[in-house]
Amino acid sequence: MSTHALTPDGRGYFGAYGGRFIPEALVAAVEQVADEYEKAKADPAFGAELAALLKDYTGRPSPLTDVHRFSAEAGGARILLKREDLNHTGSHKINNVLGQALLTRRMGKTRLIAETGAGQHGVATATAAALFGMDCTIYMGEVDTQRQALNVARMRMLGAEVVPVTSGSRTLKDAINEAFRDWVANVDSTHYLFGTVAGPHPFPMMVREFHRVIGIEARAQVLDRTGALPDAVVACVGGGSNAMGIFYDFIPDAGVRLIGIEAAGEGVDTPRHAATLTKGDPGVLHGSRTYVLQDEDGQTIESHSISAGLDYPGVGPEHAYLKDSGRAEYRPCTDDAAMQALRLLSRTEGIIPAIESSHALAGALELGRELGPDATILVNLSGRGDKDMHTAAEYFGLLDGETK
Amino acid sequence: MNTQLSGVLAAAKAEDRAALIGYLPAGFPTIDGAAQAVQALIDGGADAVEIGLPHSDPVLDGPTIQTADDIALRNGVRTRDVLETVRQVTAANPTVPVLVMTYWNPVDRYGAARFAADLAAAGGAGCILPDLPVEEAGPWLAAAEELGLATVFVVAPSSRDQRLATITASGTGFVYAAAVMGVTGSRNQVGEMAEDLVRRTRATTDLPVCVGLGVSTAAQAAEVAAFADGVIVGSAFVQRILDAASPEAGYAAVRELAAELAEGVRKR
Numbered sequence: 047m048s049t050h051a052l053t054p055d056g057r058g059y060f061g062a063y064g065g066r067f068i069p070e071a072l073v074a075a076v077e078q079v080a081d082e083y084e085k086a087k088a089d090p091a092f093g094a095e096l097a098a099l100l101k102d103y104t105g106r107p108s109p110l111t112d113v114h115r116f117s118a119e120a121g122g123a124r125i126l127l128k129r130e131d132l133n134h135t136g137s138h139k140i141n142n143v144l145g146q147a148l149l150t151r152r153m154g155k156t157r158l159i160a161e162t163g164a165g166q167h168g169v170a171t172a173t174a175a176a177l178f179g180m181d182c183t184i185y186m187g188e189v190d191t192q193r194q195a196l197n198v199a200r201m202r203m204l205g206a207e208v209v210p211v212t213s214g215s216r217t218l219k220d221a222i223n224e225a226f227r228d229w230v231a232n233v234d235s236t237h238y239l240f241g242t243v244a245g246p247h248p249f250p251m252m253v254r255e256f257h258r259v260i261g262i263e264a265r266a267q268v269l270d271r272t273g274a275l276p277d278a279v280v281a282c283v284g285g286g287s288n289a290m291g292i293f294y295d296f297i298p299d300a301g302v303r304l305i306g307i308e309a310a311g312e313g314v315d316t317p318r319h320a321a322t323l324t325k326g327d328p329g330v331l332h333g334s335r336t337y338v339l340q341d342e343d344g345q346t347i348e349s350h351s352i353s354a355g356l357d358y359p360g361v362g363p364e365h366a367y368l369k370d371s372g373r374a375e376y377r378p379c380t381d382d383a384a385m386q387a388l389r390l391l392s393r394t395e396g397i398i399p400a401i402e403s404s405h406a407l408a409g410a411l412e413l414g415r416e417l418g419p420d421a422t423i424l425v426n427l428s429g430r431g432d433k434d435m436h437t438a439a440e441y442f443g444l445l446d447g448e449t450k
Numbered sequence: 451m452n453t454q455l456s457g458v459l460a461a462a463k464a465e466d467r468a469a470l471i472g473y474l475p476a477g478f479p480t481i482d483g484a485a486q487a488v489q490a491l492i493d494g495g496a497d498a499v500e501i502g503l504p505h506s507d508p509v510l511d512g513p514t515i516q517t518a519d520d521i522a523l524r525n526g527v528r529t530r531d532v533l534e535t536v537r538q539v540t541a542a543n544p545t546v547p548v549l550v551m552t553y554w555n556p557v558d559r560y561g562a563a564r565f566a567a568d569l570a571a572a573g574g575a576g577c578i579l580p581d582l583p584v585e586e587a588g589p590w591l592a593a594a595e596e597l598g599l600a601t602v603f604v605v606a607p608s609s610r611d612q613r614l615a616t617i618t619a620s621g622t623g624f625v626y627a628a629a630v631m632g633v634t635g636s637r638n639q640v641g642e643m644a645e646d647l648v649r650r651t652r653a654t655t656d657l658p659v660c661v662g663l664g665v666s667t668a669a670q671a672a673e674v675a676a677f678a679d680g681v682i683v684g685s686a687f688v689q690r691i692l693d694a695a696s697p698e699a700g701y702a703a704v705r706e707l708a709a710e711l712a713e714g715v716r717k718r
C-alpha cells in the first residue's frame with residue numbers, strides 16, 4: 047500500500063501515533079538507544095552476529111506447519127502456523143531480546159532490566175543476560191508471578207532477580223511503570239530491554255525490526271508451500287510485537303488481510319477485557335501516543351484477560367496507525383474462546399499453544415468459517431503453552447482429585 | 451510568563467534567600483481536605499505551591515506519592531476537583547502562586563486549551579508536566595502562553611548543555627532542576643549533582659532555578675538554598691499526612707515541617 051508510511055517520521059510518529067513522552071532524565075538514554083541502533087543497523091558485523099545467534103542459538107528459521115485436523119474445524123480453510131513456539135525459550139520474544147542485548151553490549155552497559163507479563167519476555171531477557179554475562183532484574187506484576195509461576199522459576203534459575211510488583215493492577219502495566227522507575231535511577235549502567243512495540247521512539251520501530259524476521263521467513267515459506275500469498279495473516283495483540291513482526295512485510299501486499307486479535311476477557315461489553323483498539327481512545331501511556339483504555343479523566347482503566355501477556359490497557363502506536371488507516375483489522379476474542387482453541391489445537395495437532403497465541407487461533411477459527419475452504423490463513427503461533435498448564439488445569443479441571 | 455510567580459521568586463531573591471515551594475496532591479487525604487492540607491503548607495511558610503493532579507500511572511513517583519495518588523483516586527478525585535482545590539487555595543491566598551503538577555495524559559484528555567483556560571480561571575499560575583518534553587509541548591505552550599500561565603520544565607543531571615539551552619528557552623516561571631537521577635521520595639543525600647546542574651542551567655537562562663527531588667529536612671533545604679533560587683519539597687509533606695493519626699494532626703505536621711523548611715531556606 048503506497049500510502050502506508052513504512053517507517054515513523056523523525057520524531058517517531060506513525061501518522062498521529064507514537065512520539066516520545068518521557069521524563070527528561072531518560073531523554074539522553076533513549077537518544078543513545080536510537081543512535082546506537084542506527085549505527086548497528088549500518089554495521090555488517092552487528093547484522094552477522096545477530097543472524098548467527100538467531101540461527102545457532104534460537105534455532106531459526108522457525109518452521110511453518112500445516113494443521114489439517116485443526117483446519118477442519120475452521121470451515122476447511124487451510125491454516126498454516128508460523129512456529130515461534132519452537133524458538134529457544136519458547137516464544138517470539140527472543141528475537142527482539144537478542145537484538146537489544148547486542149545493542150546493550152555495544153553501549154557498554156552491563157545490566158538489563160525488563161517488564162514481563164506472561165514471563166516469556168522475562169525468560170528471554172534472563173536468557174540473554176546469562177549468555178552475555180550481564181546482571182538482570184525483571185519486573186512482573188504480582189498477579190502474573192502467581193499465574194505464570196513456572197516462568198518465575200525459569201528466570202531465577204537463569205540467575206535473574208524477579209521483583210513482584212504490588213502497585214496498581216499488579217499486572218503488566220504496573221511492571222512497566224516499575225521498570226521505568228528503575229531505569230531513571232540506574233540509567234548509567236542499565237538498558238531497559240523493552241519487550242514489545244510500545245514505549246517511546248525508537249522502541250516501537252526497533253522492536254518491530256527485530257521481529258520482522260518472522261514475517262520475512264513466513265512470507266517466503268507460504269509462497270514456497272502454497273505458490274501464493276495467504277488470504278489473511280492473524281496474530282494476537284498484547285503490546286503488539288509478534289503481530290507487527292509477522293504483519294510488516296505483508297503490508298505492501300494489498301490483497302492480504304492483516305488481522306490482530308485482542309483479548310476480550312469476559313467480553314467487550316463487560317468492564318473486564320483488554321481490547322484496547324476495540325474499546326480504547328487515543329491518549330498517552332508509557333511514552334507514546336496510542337490507543338489506551340482510559341476513563342473520562344485520562345486515568346488508565348485496569349485491563350483483564352486470562353492471558354497475562356495480553357492483559358495490557360495500551361498497544362503499540364503502529365497498530366493504532368494501521369487501525370485508523372484501515373490496513374489492519376482488530377477483533378476481540380474472549381477468554382473462553384481462547385481456552386477452547388488452546389484445547390482444540392492440543393487435541394487435533396499435538397501442539398499445546400500459549401494462551402496468548404490461542405487468541406490468534408480462535409480468531410483463525412472464526413475467520414476460516416467466514417472465508418471458507420478456499421482460503422489460506424497464516425497464524426503466528428507466538429509461544430508454547432507449558433507456562434499455562436496451571437491455568438489450563440484449573441480451567442478444564444484437569445487435575446481434579448489429584449494434588450494441585 | 452506569569453508575573454505573580456516571577457514576582458514571588460524575585461522577592462525571595464531580594465531577601466537574599468531561596469524560595470520554598472511545597473507540593474501536595476489534590477484529593478489527599480480527602481477531596482475536601484486537600485485545600486486545608488495545602489493551606490497548612492502556606493501557613494507554615496511556603497512561598498508557592500504545587501498541587502498534584504493524581505494519576506493512575508505515576509512513573510516518576512516513588513512509593514510515598516504513589517500511595518497518596520492511590521488514596522486520592524480511590525477517594526474518587528476528578529480533574530474538576532483538582533481545579534476546584536486550586537480555586538479554593540487561590541481565593542484564600544491571592545498572593546501565593548499555585549501550580550498544577552501532573553502527567554500529560556490527564557491534561558491531554560481534558561483538552562490542553564480547555565485545561566489551560568480552566569486553570570487560569572481558577573487562579574492557577576502554571577503547570578509542571580514532567581513527562582511532556584519540549585518536543586511534544588507545542589500545543590500546550592501555545593495555550594498556556596495566551597493565558598499567562600507559566601510552563602515549568604524539568605532538567606536532570608543527565609541533560610547535556612545544549613539540551614539545557616533548548617529546554618530553558620521554552621520554559622517560563624522557573625526551571626525545575628531534579629537533584630538526583632531517580633523518582634520522587636526523600637533521600638539522605640542531596641546536592642552534589644544538583645549544584646553542578648544548577649550552575650550549568652544558569653549558564654543558559656536568567657530564569658530562577660529551583661531544586662527538587664529528595665529534600666526533606668531543614669538542613670537539606672539550607673544546603674540546597676546555598677546554590678539554588680528555590681527548594682521544592684513534596685514527599686516529606688505527603689509522608690507527614692500518611693503518618694498522622696488524623697487529618698487535623700496531618701495538617702499540623704505539614705505546617706510544622708513547612709515552618710522548619712522555611713527557616714532552612716533562609717540559612718544559606
Ligand SMILES: Cc1ncc(COP(=O)(O)O)c(C=O)c1O
Nearest residue numbers: 166284285286287288355428429
Ligand atoms: C507467547 C506470547 N505471545 C504474545 C505475547 C504478547 O505480546 P506481543 O503483543 O508484544 O506479541 C506474549 C507476551 O507475553 C507472549 O508471551
